Amino acid sequence: MATAFDLEERLSRELHLIADELRVPPRPPIAEEARTGHRWYPLLVAAAVLVIVAAGIALVAGTHRSAPPVSPTHTPAPSPTPSRAAVHIPRTAPTIPYVLHKELHVGGATVAGKWTYVEHAGRTWIAERSDHTWWYGSDTTPTRIAVGEVVGRPVLATGNGTFAAMIVRSGNGTRLTGFETSSAGEGLGVVKVPAHGSDGAAVTVAAVTDQGNVFVSGGGVSLMWEPMQSGRPLIDLAKTAPGQVVVSDSPIGTVLTDGPDGAAYTADIRDDGSVQRRASLPSADVVVDPSGARLVWPHFVSEPTWGDQLRVRPSAGGATERLTLPVGWGFNLGTWSWETPDLLVSRVMTADGLTRMARCSVAAGHCVLLG
Amino acid sequence: MMRTMTGHRDPVGATEAPTFDEYADAAWPSLYRYAYLLAGNHADAEDLAQQTLLKAFQHWHRVRAADRPEAYLRRTLTNTYVSTVRPKSRRMEILTDAPPEPAAAPPGIDDRMSLWPHISSLPPRQRAVVVLRYYEDLTEHEIAEALGCSAGTVKSTAHHALKALRASIGDDAAPSPGSNDSEGRGR
Numbered sequence: 001m002a003t004a005f006d007l008e009e010r011l012s013r014e015l016h017l018i019a020d021e022l023r024v025p026p027r028p029p030i031a032e033e034a035r036t037g038h039r040w041y042p043l044l045v046a047a048a049v050l051v052i053v054a055a056g057i058a059l060v061a062g063t064h065r066s067a068p069p070v071s072p073t074h075t076p077a078p079s080p081t082p083s084r085a086a087v088h089i090p091r092t093a094p095t096i097p098y099v100l101h102k103e104l105h106v107g108g109a110t111v112a113g114k115w116t117y118v119e120h121a122g123r124t125w126i127a128e129r130s131d132h133t134w135w136y137g138s139d140t141t142p143t144r145i146a147v148g149e150v151v152g153r154p155v156l157a158t159g160n161g162t163f164a165a166m167i168v169r170s171g172n173g174t175r176l177t178g179f180e181t182s183s184a185g186e187g188l189g190v191v192k193v194p195a196h197g198s199d200g201a202a203v204t205v206a207a208v209t210d211q212g213n214v215f216v217s218g219g220g221v222s223l224m225w226e227p228m229q230s231g232r233p234l235i236d237l238a239k240t241a242p243g244q245v246v247v248s249d250s251p252i253g254t255v256l257t258d259g260p261d262g263a264a265y266t267a268d269i270r271d272d273g274s275v276q277r278r279a280s281l282p283s284a285d286v287v288v289d290p291s292g293a294r295l296v297w298p299h300f301v302s303e304p305t306w307g308d309q310l311r312v313r314p315s316a317g318g319a320t321e322r323l324t325l326p327v328g329w330g331f332n333l334g335t336w337s338w339e340t341p342d343l344l345v346s347r348v349m350t351a352d353g354l355t356r357m358a359r360c361s362v363a364a365g366h367c368v369l370l371g
Numbered sequence: 372m373m374r375t376m377t378g379h380r381d382p383v384g385a386t387e388a389p390t391f392d393e394y395a396d397a398a399w400p401s402l403y404r405y406a407y408l409l410a411g412n413h414a415d416a417e418d419l420a421q422q423t424l425l426k427a428f429q430h431w432h433r434v435r436a437a438d439r440p441e442a443y444l445r446r447t448l449t450n451t452y453v454s455t456v457r458p459k460s461r462r463m464e465i466l467t468d469a470p471p472e473p474a475a476a477p478p479g480i481d482d483r484m485s486l487w488p489h490i491s492s493l494p495p496r497q498r499a500v501v502v503l504r505y506y507e508d509l510t511e512h513e514i515a516e517a518l519g520c521s522a523g524t525v526k527s528t529a530h531h532a533l534k535a536l537r538a539s540i541g542d543d544a545a546p547s548p549g550s551n552d553s554e555g556r557g558r
Contacts, residue, residue, distance in 0.1 A: 007533065007536065008505065010485070012506070014486050015502060015505050016506065018407070018408060019405075022407055024400045028421055152510075201526070201530050201533055247523060260530050261527050333521060333522065334515070334521075350433070353443040
């Protein structure tokens with residue numbers, strides 16, 4: 001009987017074997033009509049604009065014709081709240097760390113090297129360089145996280161970034177480890193964890209709390225590590241909270257789902273591993289602003305980027321607002337981050353691969369491109 | 372694999388940028404292989420790869436300027452695959468008496484394939500996640516970008532795919548739970 005690890009190895013081996021032994025046919029030429037067809041696009045766009053303008057004129061005319069006479073007793077509706085369109089969204093560079101065009105920007109300056117990913121909490125950032133090494137810092141001086149092969153990615157403590165934790169693979173097996181980012185990388189210790197869950201999915205760090213508690217999950221494995229509590233064994237959440245999956249940590253509690261595809265909620269996880277539910281969430285992919293006032297989550301349509309939206313609502317519940325990008329732009333997954341309780345910054349892209357930064361305002365209900 | 376297509380991009384200030392045909396010629400083999408692993412047959416693989424290149428051609432000036440042209444192609448091909456229902460096979464079923472081409476391993480390697488037939492029977496999104504993860508070696512975030520979904524969705528889709536594969540080959544083994552060999556630093 002094969003182990004779960006064997007299953008992943010077999011998958012990789014078989015897919016590569018199939019691909020390697022494929023007889024690839026010659027590339028068919030792009031049809032001539034396709035090569036010339038796009039020259040008509042400007043005309044088509046112009047025609048579409050004419051149709052829209054004509055429709056708009058007809059609509060306005062129709063509205064005027066059908067408008068009811070104003071009653072002498074008619075009371076004007078109260079003025080709306082200040083126009084959302086009138087809300088000014090700053091177009092200055094983001095004030096939080098971000099990666100654009102492989103450059104890592106921190107505090108208005110760039111960090112040397114080529115970078116692919118960054119996350120931050122408090123004043124601490126943690127980033128991956130193009131050579132797949134991981135680094136952290138609080139300004140433009142990066143410090144290497146020299147722990148071997150990181151599985152998944154290191155995770156920062158959500159609120160203050162004081163701790164970071166990661167799973168590391170080496171010849172000795174798979175280990176969970178971490179360090180304090182505020183005191184020259186003092187280690188939190190090391191504990192052995194399974195590499196894979198029962199279905200072969202890799203076990204990765206899901207969340208780190210400001211108190212230093214670390215949650216790992218994957219493929220049915222769900223463990224809590226309390227490195228600041230000397231001598232405490234790993235807590236098996238699969239036993240203390242069966243079926244509950246830790247997704248992330250947030251300023252309003254740990255985010256869990258009721259099963260892999262179940263409803264999301266916030267909760268407190270006690271030292272004994274029991275889960276005390278707090279509130280329901282609209283999505284497991286929420287990002288809560290550091291003050292805990294608002295949460296944002298993505299809503300994607302099936303086609304790439306077109307129509308992507310972020311949705312926002314107060315953490316305590318209430319109306320859901322939509323944050324929309326200019327037409328043709330979509331959010332790069334996982335790159336949005338709160339700048340203030342009102343402003344959100346994200347990397348955005350077109351279906352053709354152009355990338356920019358954008359800033360969204362909840363008060364304005366939309367986003368603007370930066371730079 | 373598709374990432375090798377980046378090798379055809381010019382270093383800054385080096386040689387002249389490739390034409391579309393030069394780029395397409397270089398990209399075609401890896402694009403076709405990826406398409407075959409998704410579609411499971413030559414007809415649909417060629418259709419998918421060709422549609423992807425056609426879209427790239429229509430936006431070539433932007434694709435060429437993109438940071439990662441291969442990511443654009445991967446995302447386009449993946450979404451085309453997930454959002455269409457095997458159009459060519461369906462046409463074949465209608466227009467001919469012959470059955471559609473089955474998802475099969477290339478001749479000569481069937482005896483080494485125990486999982487491939489089961490991969491072929493996975494739903495499109497699960498299959499895409501499996502191929503992107505175990506053939507393209509993408510991270511969860513990269514897969515999420517390719518599929519236009521969240522990383523959490525990728526994780527749960529992978530979970531269901533692996534579970535289905537394990538069930539289909541009658542493999543219910545599980546690794547032993549974690550055990551401590553060192554505790555955290557005390558305070």
